[in-house]
Amino acid sequence: MYFRSCGYMDIATDPARASVLDRLGSLADETRTRILLLLEGSEFTVSELCQVVQLPQSTVSRHLRILSRDGWLAVRSEGTSRHYRLSASLDAAARSLWTAVREELSATPAAREDRLRSKSVLEARAERSRAFFSTEAGRWDSLRRELFGGRADLQLLPGLLEGTERVGDLGCGTGQLARLLAPFAGELVAVDRSPQMLDLARERLRGQAGVRVEQGDLEALPLKDGSLDVAILSLVLHYVVDPARALAEVHRTLRPGGRILILDMQRHQRARFREEMGHVWLGFTPAELEGWLEDAGFEAIRLVDLPPDPEAAGPLLFSLRGRSRKGPSTMHPTAVNGSGQPDLERRGTDDADSN
Ligand SMILES: C[S@@+](CC[C@H](N)C(=O)[O-])C[C@H]1O[C@@H](n2cnc3c(N)ncnc32)[C@H](O)[C@@H]1O
Numbered sequence: 001m002y003f004r005s006c007g008y009m010d011i012a013t014d015p016a017r018a019s020v021l022d023r024l025g026s027l028a029d030e031t032r033t034r035i036l037l038l039l040e041g042s043e044f045t046v047s048e049l050c051q052v053v054q055l056p057q058s059t060v061s062r063h064l065r066i067l068s069r070d071g072w073l074a075v076r077s078e079g080t081s082r083h084y085r086l087s088a089s090l091d092a093a094a095r096s097l098w099t100a101v102r103e104e105l106s107a108t109p110a111a112r113e114d115r116l117r118s119k120s121v122l123e124a125r126a127e128r129s130r131a132f133f134s135t136e137a138g139r140w141d142s143l144r145r146e147l148f149g150g151r152a153d154l155q156l157l158p159g160l161l162e163g164t165e166r167v168g169d170l171g172c173g174t175g176q177l178a179r180l181l182a183p184f185a186g187e188l189v190a191v192d193r194s195p196q197m198l199d200l201a202r203e204r205l206r207g208q209a210g211v212r213v214e215q216g217d218l219e220a221l222p223l224k225d226g227s228l229d230v231a232i233l234s235l236v237l238h239y240v241v242d243p244a245r246a247l248a249e250v251h252r253t254l255r256p257g258g259r260i261l262i263l264d265m266q267r268h269q270r271a272r273f274r275e276e277m278g279h280v281w282l283g284f285t286p287a288e289l290e291g292w293l294e295d296a297g298f299e300a301i302r303l304v305d306l307p308p309d310p311e312a313a314g315p316l317l318f319s320l321r322g323r324s325r326k327g328p329s330t331m332h333p334t335a336v337n338g339s340g341q342p343d344l345e346r347r348g349t350d351d352a353d354s355n
Contacts, residue, residue, distance in 0.1 A: 171236025
């Protein structure tokens with residue numbers, strides 16, 4: 001019978017055999033109890049157990065087979081290795097049997113020596129990873145990319161969502177970001193004005209629970225008032241003819257206290273982007289963003305200039321977040337918060353025009 005927990009399988013070839021008497025029989029051997037004492041504390045492979053108990057592989061394997069047969073062990077396979085540990089799902093009779101035997105045997109000299117040897121086996125394992133990073137530190141970034149792709153760290157961050165949020169990916173394009181966020185959100189609506197981009201987004205988001213794809217314009221969103229907790233504008237604001245109007249529209253769709261997140265370009269001078277890609281704005285300055293966001297009804301605005309990515313050929317980016325106030329504001333251009341400081345805070349480099 002196999003019982004799966006956290007990648008382990010409990011093994012007993014025949015559950016009817018694993019009676020208390022069988023289990024008593026399998027414990028009636030000093031080596032097997034030494035092995036169980038070890039496997040209670042950590043998992044070990046056969047060859048690690050051989051090192052600790054100082055017995056040949058055939059002997060250790062035979063004892064593991066008996067312990068497995070009588071339901072004492074769980075095993076986890078990793079490549080060609082099998083990692084054993086004491087089963088976490090022993091029944092009450094087996095557990096009390098084991099408790100009694102362990103109390104008797106854990107203070108013996110053999111058990112003490114096993115504990116010390118097992119420590120050095122575990123230290124050798126840790127040493128292998130320490131040694132790897134001590135020589136490969138400089139190569140880690142490229143190895144990470146090679147093994148896990150360029151978006152691995154991004155994959156971690158959606159876990160910051162509570163799982164209940166109603167998220168709008170506004171200007172969703174082909175739905176890359178929506179695909180990343182959807183499993184972590186309560187609901188997600190992906191909006192874009194381009195039917196071609198939406199076709200690809202629908203394809204990518206097919207089968208994702210709680211996801212809706214809608215055609216619509218940022219300046220007149222097909223969403224109800226207060227229907228979002230989080231609104232995301234990723235690389236879209238520079239396409240919008242009237243950003244002030246679009247941001248007011250985003251504010252309408254957010255509940256009070258809801259979040260706006262914007263990723264876009266810092267002000268740059270690549271005028272050819274207008275012809276080549278239809279950009280309307282050559283990035284943005286903090287001051288213009290501040291004015292629009294304040295007027296639209298946002299507060300607690302924080303803008304961070306992102307560090308250059310050596311693999312990216314485009315202009316530098318910023319990341320901005322703000323919180324929706326109740327009702328639109330009329331304060332413009334520089335609103336001042338309770339501390340007497342402008343609400344917009346810009347962090348990072350301030351050299352956008354050189355891009
Ligand atoms: C550069 S893509 C970015 C897509 C996606 N957000 C991303 O980060 O990869 C810009 C997207 O915004 C959409 N878009 C541009 N102006 C828009 C508007 N006024 N309303 C809605 N979508 C718009 C375009 O159709 C395009 O799919």
